[in-house]
Amino acid sequence: MGRARDGAGAKAVYATYVEASYSVRRRTTPPLAKLSENMNPYAPVGIFLGVALLFALAFSIVPGLAAKKKPNAVKSEAYECGVEPTSDVSGRFPVRFYLIAMLFVVFDVEAASFYPWAVQMHALRTFGLLEMIVFVVVLGIGYAYVWRKGGFQWR
Numbered sequence: 391m392g393r394a395r396d397g398a399g400a401k402a403v404y405a406t407y408v409e410a411s412y413s414v415r416r417r418t419t420p421p422l423a424k425l426s427e428n429m430n431p432y433a434p435v436g437i438f439l440g441v442a443l444l445f446a447l448a449f450s451i452v453p454g455l456a457a458k459k460k461p462n463a464v465k466s467e468a469y470e471c472g473v474e475p476t477s478d479v480s481g482r483f484p485v486r487f488y489l490i491a492m493l494f495v496v497f498d499v500e501a502a503s504f505y506p507w508a509v510q511m512h513a514l515r516t517f518g519l520l521e522m523i524v525f526v527v528v529l530g531i532g533y534a535y536v537w538r539k540g541g542f543q544w545r
Contacts, residue, residue, distance in 0.1 A: 490541070493541060
């Protein structure tokens, strides 16, 4: 009889320990919540965007101001891998070039969507699998349409 009671007591102590450790882990607050209760939750995002804009402007403007300006006729010529240019470099690119570039960007961005899905595949379960199947079917239809219209042929 003493054994049964000791076993039950050990289980109760273990259950209390598990509940206490789970509740401690679950009730922790995020680091930004500890800073100030009056702070707007979007303030860190605004600060981040402000700093990013400041750096982007600095990296765009400072090199132009700090660069030495020594104009030279040779510097103004088009560089063709050491070969003298044979035609005007300001000619127009065919529209086909831009279409292929846009198709590449579209399919590349869509292909990049597979990585987050693969990371969360276990949590998404059947719904995530069905959504990805629909996504791949729509992607395949778009790919087939472009192929059928001759979008991948360079003429």
